[in-house]
Amino acid sequence: MSGDFERVSVVQLGRHYGRRRALTDLSFTARAGDIVGLLGPNGAGKSTLLAILATLLVASAGRVEYGDATMSEGGADLRARIGMLGHDLFLYPELTARENLAFFGRLYGLPDVDRRVAGALERAGLTARGDEAVSSYSRGMRQRVALERALLHEPRLLLLDEPFTGLDQVSAAALVTRLRQEQARGVITLLATHDLDVVDGLLTEVVFLRGGRRTHGTDAGGALRDRYREAMQSA
Amino acid sequence: MTTAVKMQLAAATLMFAVAPWVINAAPHEATMGLVYKIYFFHMPSAWMFMLGAIVAGVASARFLFTKNPKFDATAVAAAELAVLFGLLTLVSGPLWARKAWGLWWVWDARLTSSLMLFLIFLAYLLLRQFGGPGSEKLSAGLALFGLANVPFIYVSVNVWRTLHPKTSVVPTLPVEMGRPLWFCVTAFLLLFLALLSLRSSLERQRARIDALYLAEDEA
Amino acid sequence: MRAFFRVAALVVRKDLTVEVRSFEVLSTTLFFAVTVVLIFAFGFVQEGVPVDGVAAAILWIALAFSGTLALGRTFERERQADTLRALMLAPADRPALYVGKLAGILMLMALVEAVLVPMVGLMFQAPIFVAPGWLAGLLAAGTLGFAAVGTLFAAMLVRARSRDVLLPVLLYPMTVPVMIAGVRGTAALFQAEPDLGLAQFWLALLVFFDAVFVTLALWTFEPLMTD
Numbered sequence: 211m212s213g214d215f216e217r218v219s220v221v222q223l224g225r226h227y228g229r230r231r232a233l234t235d236l237s238f239t240a241r242a243g244d245i246v247g248l249l250g251p252n253g254a255g256k257s258t259l260l261a262i263l264a265t266l267l268v269a270s271a272g273r274v275e276y277g278d279a280t281m282s283e284g285g286a287d288l289r290a291r292i293g294m295l296g297h298d299l300f301l302y303p304e305l306t307a308r309e310n311l312a313f314f315g316r317l318y319g320l321p322d323v324d325r326r327v328a329g330a331l332e333r334a335g336l337t338a339r340g341d342e343a344v345s346s347y348s349r350g351m352r353q354r355v356a357l358e359r360a361l362l363h364e365p366r367l368l369l370l371d372e373p374f375t376g377l378d379q380v381s382a383a384a385l386v387t388r389l390r391q392e393q394a395r396g397v398i399t400l401l402a403t404h405d406l407d408v409v410d411g412l413l414t415e416v417v418f419l420r421g422g423r424r425t426h427g428t429d430a431g432g433a434l435r436d437r438y439r440e441a442m443q444s445a
Numbered sequence: 446m447t448t449a450v451k452m453q454l455a456a457a458t459l460m461f462a463v464a465p466w467v468i469n470a471a472p473h474e475a476t477m478g479l480v481y482k483i484y485f486f487h488m489p490s491a492w493m494f495m496l497g498a499i500v501a502g503v504a505s506a507r508f509l510f511t512k513n514p515k516f517d518a519t520a521v522a523a524a525e526l527a528v529l530f531g532l533l534t535l536v537s538g539p540l541w542a543r544k545a546w547g548l549w550w551v552w553d554a555r556l557t558s559s560l561m562l563f564l565i566f567l568a569y570l571l572l573r574q575f576g577g578p579g580s581e582k583l584s585a586g587l588a589l590f591g592l593a594n595v596p597f598i599y600v601s602v603n604v605w606r607t608l609h610p611k612t613s614v615v616p617t618l619p620v621e622m623g624r625p626l627w628f629c630v631t632a633f634l635l636l637f638l639a640l641l642s643l644r645s646s647l648e649r650q651r652a653r654i655d656a657l658y659l660a661e662d663e664a
Numbered sequence: 665m666r667a668f669f670r671v672a673a674l675v676v677r678k679d680l681t682v683e684v685r686s687f688e689v690l691s692t693t694l695f696f697a698v699t700v701v702l703i704f705a706f707g708f709v710q711e712g713v714p715v716d717g718v719a720a721a722i723l724w725i726a727l728a729f730s731g732t733l734a735l736g737r738t739f740e741r742e743r744q745a746d747t748l749r750a751l752m753l754a755p756a757d758r759p760a761l762y763v764g765k766l767a768g769i770l771m772l773m774a775l776v777e778a779v780l781v782p783m784v785g786l787m788f789q790a791p792i793f794v795a796p797g798w799l800a801g802l803l804a805a806g807t808l809g810f811a812a813v814g815t816l817f818a819a820m821l822v823r824a825r826s827r828d829v830l831l832p833v834l835l836y837p838m839t840v841p842v843m844i845a846g847v848r849g850t851a852a853l854f855q856a857e858p859d860l861g862l863a864q865f866w867l868a869l870l871v872f873f874d875a876v877f878v879t880l881a882l883w884t885f886e887p888l889m890t891d
Contacts, residue, residue, distance in 0.1 A: 227578050229658045264753060267891045286755035300750035302678070304685040313678050317671065317754045343685070509887045564837040571833055577825030579891060586820060586888045590813065590838055593880055597841040597873050604865070605844050 214291065214366050215277025217241045218263065218398055224271030225258055225422075232258040233422045236272070240415065242366075242396040245389060247409055249402075249438055250419035256402035257297070259419070260369045263400065264294050276367070290318065293365035297372050299356040303345035307336055307355045310344060311362060318363045330358035333388070350381035357388060367398050374405040382408050410434035418442070446643070453639035460632035471625040480544040485625055487537040489633035490530045491559060495595075496637060497527030498562060501569070502592025505585035514652055515645075517581050520588060522644035524569045526637060531563035554606040558599045565591040668763075671756040675764025680771075682741065689737045690772060697730035697776050698783065705787055719788035720850035724806070724843055726780055727773065731810055732832050734772050735818040738765070748822055758886040766815045773807045790854045798863050799853055805870035806846035809877060810839050816881040820888045845869045 223236040233255045240246045248256045261267040263274060265288060276288060294300075301310050311330050315323040331340045334354040344352055353373065360368065374382050382405070389399060389412065403409055410433060418425045418441035425441045446454075468485050500523035508516035538556045539549045550556075565587070572584045683689055704722040708715045742748040751761055781799070785792035792799060817834050821827040849866030852859040 226659055229655045231659055289753060290755040294753055296746050298746035300747055301745050302682055302747055304682045316674050317756055561837055561840045568833050568837055572830060575826045580824060583820050586884055587834055593876060601841040601844040605848055
């Protein structure tokens, strides 16, 4: 399987650790150009779901379909089409932004790494400071580098775990812009977050999670914050 | 408890009850007198220890590559038995050594190798206990490495010992004492098999209980 | 095959670059190794004369202790920003990541040995130049065996609880043959009349151990690291 996929489907997905359920009977589909929000309180299972989608964790029940193939057939080819921005950013603090990007670029076997890295630094607006250690950056700057790292290999599926944490308004707006750019390219984006106001208007679809299960509010419109509150109160 | 296990336990209990008489009937050994008869428990314990280690190692390898939890259940049962019988071996060994040669520990090659392997399987249990979630897989790796290590441990300890002149008498194995030995080995083997069945089914049932909890949660 | 070594080389280069920025792991490991040798010296040197045959043992013990420390520190680095996850996410061959990490540890231990061997030679009057080729061979094969098992264990323990104390608990019993072979082989070389035949036996055992356990580690790395 080396082709691209147009959709990602989660089918009756379950995951448990001993007696603790992390996810139960979860189903939804995301297509190219979708930005799906995974919303829910802490411990709802958002990070677990993202880890399973990234093929880092195996499901206890159900399956994930990437286009027409399932995860077990994926392997390295599938991982090459997935990009992830973790909560801990996945950057080596002692290395510069340029070095971090170049390392991962080469690890992914990308051609023409130096040019891509230069382009990524420019998109992050960090060309001037690209040769300073990442540990000297602010949270917002590190976030931008981390996002470019996740996008360097032009993935089809983008997974973001709490990307707006600790970002000021300017940085958050820049992130939103970047995500829209990727959306226009047909990337499937899944985004777990607590920052409801920021993503209101950005998301094309919402999955509310509580206690590992999907909950629904009424499908009336309205602010995301209100829909969230309603979804959490029902079920 | 299945019928097979019940029979194994019954037979083992019977044999252990009779064992003192069987052992008593064994010929007297000239130099060591009564003491050497500890061998009839020491030797089978050592063999069951090795058997436990082998079963644990093989089951662990199968668990690692098939991810089937029933292999993990067998592995942990076998590892616990390895620790149990290893402890019996390591206690009966020095008891014999003390009475026979006046020293508790004589760095005998076989006993020292057993101690090393014992530590590996003790570490297996520590890892399962304190390693947190996911430690079943990690301990499987440890057991597999432990099994692969057996020849190396044995050779290195053996050569290490035999090239040093000893100040005390080298403990050698007494002449095969035939019937009492095989009697005890059989008794120990029946006990081992019974315990292995019981403990691994206990482990499988624990997993079933977890699954039931989860299923109820769903309802 | 080329991709495999390319990935391993990338990981080594990255680790080297990170280390060179601060030399934190190297300096602390070296310092610790030297301290261990000194502490043992206080125990074993009586009236200014070292107890017979103790040099080999102290050398290998210091290597085992400092090696364990270095292993823990190296993987702690990958925990910091969860970069180990990022490595597992990449479409790279997983055993190649293991080889890269192993190579990095070997380089570090080689540097530590470069300091410890002369030090032990000096403090315990050990004849380190009598059979330098054999000594180097023993050290290389022994370090490889220790590091091969250690790198696997340290990697698999990264997400476990109590990982700091569990690493030595798991590693030391498993590497007993390496310790025995290393110490006895080195002692054979340090004797008044070096026993090269014996050293050769121990070296052969170490090489055999290395072959078996590196293969085993490559084989089990992926199942142990994936959930």
